[in-house]
Amino acid sequence: MSLRLDQVGVVHANGRRALAAVDLHVAAGERVALIGPSGAGKTTLLRVAGAALRPTEGRVTLLDAQPWTLAARALRALRARIGFVHQAPPIPPRLRVVSAVLAGRLGQWGLGRALRSWLLPVDAAGARDALARVGLAERLFDRCDQLSGGQLQRVAVARTLYQSPSLLLADEPVSALDNTTADAVLRELVGYSTAAGATFVASLHAVELALRWFPRIVGVREGVVMFDLPAAEVTPERLATLYADEVAAEPERPVESLPHFTLPLGSA
Numbered sequence: 001m002s003l004r005l006d007q008v009g010v011v012h013a014n015g016r017r018a019l020a021a022v023d024l025h026v027a028a029g030e031r032v033a034l035i036g037p038s039g040a041g042k043t044t045l046l047r048v049a050g051a052a053l054r055p056t057e058g059r060v061t062l063l064d065a066q067p068w069t070l071a072a073r074a075l076r077a078l079r080a081r082i083g084f085v086h087q088a089p090p091i092p093p094r095l096r097v098v099s100a101v102l103a104g105r106l107g108q109w110g111l112g113r114a115l116r117s118w119l120l121p122v123d124a125a126g127a128r129d130a131l132a133r134v135g136l137a138e139r140l141f142d143r144c145d146q147l148s149g150g151q152l153q154r155v156a157v158a159r160t161l162y163q164s165p166s167l168l169l170a171d172e173p174v175s176a177l178d179n180t181t182a183d184a185v186l187r188e189l190v191g192y193s194t195a196a197g198a199t200f201v202a203s204l205h206a207v208e209l210a211l212r213w214f215p216r217i218v219g220v221r222e223g224v225v226m227f228d229l230p231a232a233e234v235t236p237e238r239l240a241t242l243y244a245d246e247v248a249a250e251p252e253r254p255v256e257s258l259p260h261f262t263l264p265l266g267s268a
């Protein structure tokens with residue numbers, strides 16, 4: 001089992017409950033999409049799954065380890081095997097693209113190699129290969145503050161591909177991209193997870209992309225898992241219930257006509 005959440009709950013410091021009694025078991029190599037309305041708890045769930053946030057209730061098992069029982073060094077080693085593509089990548093603006101990509105392996109390198117990589121790229125060829133997968137090979141030596149939001153998002157994807165994690169988590173990894181580029185980037189992430197046997201869990205606002213690229217779909221609403229189904233069983237009715245408020249806000253449009261609610265276009 002790559003990821004196992006048992007009865008996980010999260011109450012944030014301000015008292016707001018973000019997750020309640022979440023059970024989610026994901027086998028090694030599985031691909032799972034998290035969908036649901038804004039504020040449903042998808043990011044919180046991914047942060048728990050990445051050992052970035054300790055839940056207030058329940059049990060977390062990641063890559064056969066229980067992160068919150070580990071000593072600091074073992075927890076760092078576990079986190080080095082987990083890749084996380086952030087919705088808004090936390091990349092220092094003055095950093096060169098090559099260094100941003102190489103940072104994907106900082107957790108795996110010794111201190112000496114990590115320090116050398118800041119001074120002089122230790123594996124520019126590897127970084128270029130990862131960038132080529134997201135169509136940015138020619139931006140290798142640009143500064144990150146010279147890139148658009150969508151290009152930065154692709155640098156974050158390249159960094160995670162370069163990291164080669166066993167568990168790949170992605171929070172809205174294509175939200176800043178046009179449809180064609182979003183599809184191409186998801187194809188790369190899926191290609192990586194398939195080739196490496198890595199588990200891939202992503203949150204997506206575009207339900208159509210979730211249904212196209214992920215065999216298993218988890219619907220989250222108000223911190224609760226509403227359904228956990230094969231993509232083929234996610235019907236427009238289930239989506240309408242999951243996104244009830246959004247549908248109510250657009251009463252004149254039938255559910256079928258909403259772009260988010262189209263049925264699977266075929267699997268990967």
Ligand SMILES: Nc1ncnc2c1ncn2[C@@H]1O[C@H](COP(=O)(O)OP(=O)(O)OP(=O)(O)O)[C@@H](O)[C@H]1O
Nearest residue numbers: 012013014016018037038039040041042043044045
């Ligand atoms: N650091 C925080 N402190 C307090 N409340 C938070 C924090 N992070 C998230 N929340 C709250 O927890 C709930 C779930 O938020 P979360 O970001 O997980 O939702 P989401 O499904 O990812 O939303 P979106 O699709 O808009 O990104 C929301 O009500 C949010 O306001």
